Amino acid sequence: MNYVNLGRSGLRVSPLCLGCMTYGVPERGAHPWTLDEAHSRPLLQQALDLGINFFDTANSYSDGTSEEIVGRALRDMAKRDEIIVATKCFYPWRADRPNARGLSRKAIFAAIDDSLQRLGMDYVDLYQIHRWDPHTPIEETLDALDDVVRSGKVRYLGASSMLAWRFCKALQLADRNGWSRFISMQPQYSLLYREEEREMLPLCRAEGIGVIPWSPLGRGKLTRPWQEEPATERERTDEFGKILFGKSRDIDRPIVERLHEVASRRGLPMAQVALAWVRHNPVVTAPIIGAAKPRHLEDAVASLSIQLSAEEISQLEAPYTPRPLAPM
Numbered sequence: 001m002n003y004v005n006l007g008r009s010g011l012r013v014s015p016l017c018l019g020c021m022t023y024g025v026p027e028r029g030a031h032p033w034t035l036d037e038a039h040s041r042p043l044l045q046q047a048l049d050l051g052i053n054f055f056d057t058a059n060s061y062s063d064g065t066s067e068e069i070v071g072r073a074l075r076d077m078a079k080r081d082e083i084i085v086a087t088k089c090f091y092p093w094r095a096d097r098p099n100a101r102g103l104s105r106k107a108i109f110a111a112i113d114d115s116l117q118r119l120g121m122d123y124v125d126l127y128q129i130h131r132w133d134p135h136t137p138i139e140e141t142l143d144a145l146d147d148v149v150r151s152g153k154v155r156y157l158g159a160s161s162m163l164a165w166r167f168c169k170a171l172q173l174a175d176r177n178g179w180s181r182f183i184s185m186q187p188q189y190s191l192l193y194r195e196e197e198r199e200m201l202p203l204c205r206a207e208g209i210g211v212i213p214w215s216p217l218g219r220g221k222l223t224r225p226w227q228e229e230p231a232t233e234r235e236r237t238d239e240f241g242k243i244l245f246g247k248s249r250d251i252d253r254p255i256v257e258r259l260h261e262v263a264s265r266r267g268l269p270m271a272q273v274a275l276a277w278v279r280h281n282p283v284v285t286a287p288i289i290g291a292a293k294p295r296h297l298e299d300a301v302a303s304l305s306i307q308l309s310a311e312e313i314s315q316l317e318a319p320y321t322p323r324p325l326a327p328m
Contacts, residue, residue: 001015001050001051001052001053001304002015002304003015004285004286005210006183006184006210006212006285006286007183007184007204007208007209007210007285008183008208008209009156009183009210011084011125011126011156011183013053013054013084013210013285013286014051014052014054014286015279015285015286015304016286016287016289016301016304017052017054017056017086017212017286017287017289018044018047018052018054018055018056018288018289018291019214019288019289019290020055020057020061020066020069020070021034021057021058021061021062021066021290022034022035022040022043022290022291022292023035023037023040023043023044023057023061023062023066023069023070024036024040024061024062024063024065024066024069025037025062025063025065025069028063028065029060029061029062029063029065031061031062034061034066035292036069037069037072037073040069040070040073041069041073041077042294043291043292043293043297044070044073044074044077045077046291046294046297047291048077048078048083050301052297052301053078053082053083053084054083054286055070055074055083055086056086056087056126056186056212057070057085057087057088058087058088058089058091058128058130059087059089059091059093059111059114059115059118060090060091060093060130064114064115064118067087067119068118068119070085070119071085071118071119071120072120075120075121084125084126085119085121085124085125086124086125086127086128086158087115087119087124087126087127087128088127088129088130088160089103089107089108089111089115089128089129089130090102090103090129090130090131090133091130091131093111093114102133102135102136103129103136103140103141103144104133104136104141104144105141105144108141108144108145108148112124112154116153122152123152123153123154123155124153124154125154125155125156126155126156126158126183127145127148127149127153127154127156127157128157128158128160128184128186129158129159129160130160131161131162131328132162132163132166132328138169138170138173139177142170142173142174142177142179143177143179145157145179146174146179146180156180156183156184157181157183158183158184158210158212159184159185159186160185160186160187161187161188161214161326161328163328164199164200164203167182167185167200167203168203168207171207171209182209183209184209184210184211184285185200185204185209185211185212186211186212186213186214186288187200187201187213187214188214188215188326189201189213189215189216189278189284190215190216190217190218190278191218191222191255191277191278191316191317191320192218192221192222192252192255193218193323193326194317194320195322195325201281201283204283205282205283210286211283212285212287213278213284213287213288214288215288216274216275216278216287216288216289217271217274217289217290218252218274221252221256222256222259222270222271222274223269223270223271223274224270225256225257225270226253226256226257226260251321251323254319255316255319255320257319258315258316258318258319259273259274261315262312262315262316268306269302271296271299271300271303272299272300272302272306273303273308273316275289275299275300275303276303276306276307277313277316279303279304280308280313287300
């Protein structure tokens with residue numbers, strides 16, 4: 001595994017990040033397809049064995065139980081200074097409680113302490129704002145995040161899906177006030193969703209921001225030939241996935257079919273080619289991959305050695321049709 005810097009920071013990460021939304025208590029939260037602890041631990045161990053040192057979770061995944069499961073596993077399986085643990089805050093963590101959500105100073109201070117307790121760790125390597133909070137001044141959020149870094153509870157700051165002008169404003173305010181700066185952006189990016197190529201990815205390139213895309217396999221749609229019906233339990237019950245892709249079937253199909261053609265000519269799984277395409281963009285640091293089966297991790301690592309030709313990239317990109325921005 002060849003490790004890379006996350007943006008302009010000195011933080012060295014594997015070129016793949018294991019997304020841990022898959023791991024949690026199925027009865028908790030909105031993801032009934034999650035794997036319980038007994039089924040999660042072998043996959044986390046496999047990731048470590050393959051050289052992945054970068055793990056991404058969030059306080060909202062399975063009502064916080066993802067942090068608990070991932071934290072216990074990593075404490076048992078790895079040395080703390082050899083792994084990169086990322087988590088997030090923003091979404092509500094207690095229903096109907098006005099300050100148990102968002103990015104206010106009060107919410108951020110409570111959220112980081114709660115996450116550290118669930119993880120069983122003294123600090124988080126990368127603390128990310130899960131979304132933009134329209135109800136809190138960004139100055140308050142950035143000042144609070146800077147205090148969390150200075151307290152030693154967080155090493156670096158990151159952000160996730162938002163409009164590029166808002167991210168640019170946050171970076172500029174941090175620079176002007178001497179606050180800790182975001183070093184990473186976590187946008188949705190795949191062959192099925194390329195809208196971030198317009199503004200967000202060029203901004204990240206110009207500002208030296210590491211890019212760790214979520215859903216690089218299009219919620220699993222880029223891992224198999226086109227199917228009219230949901231192929232997995234997750235696809236059948238993934239309400240957020242239906243929001244992202246439920247109304248775009250007609251424009252998704254030619255992309256999936258073209259990917260199948262290119263992968264078939266190479267004799268490779270579609271997932272490997274789809275990940276290789278995401279990684280060919282030089283601004284991408286580490287796609288965030290989900291893994292519910294051992295082969296998911298094997299395909300992801302195998303994709304690191306795939307070099308696509310200019311002709312193959314052109315063929316893969318040709319069927320894309322611009323679409324509305326995903327929910328932010």
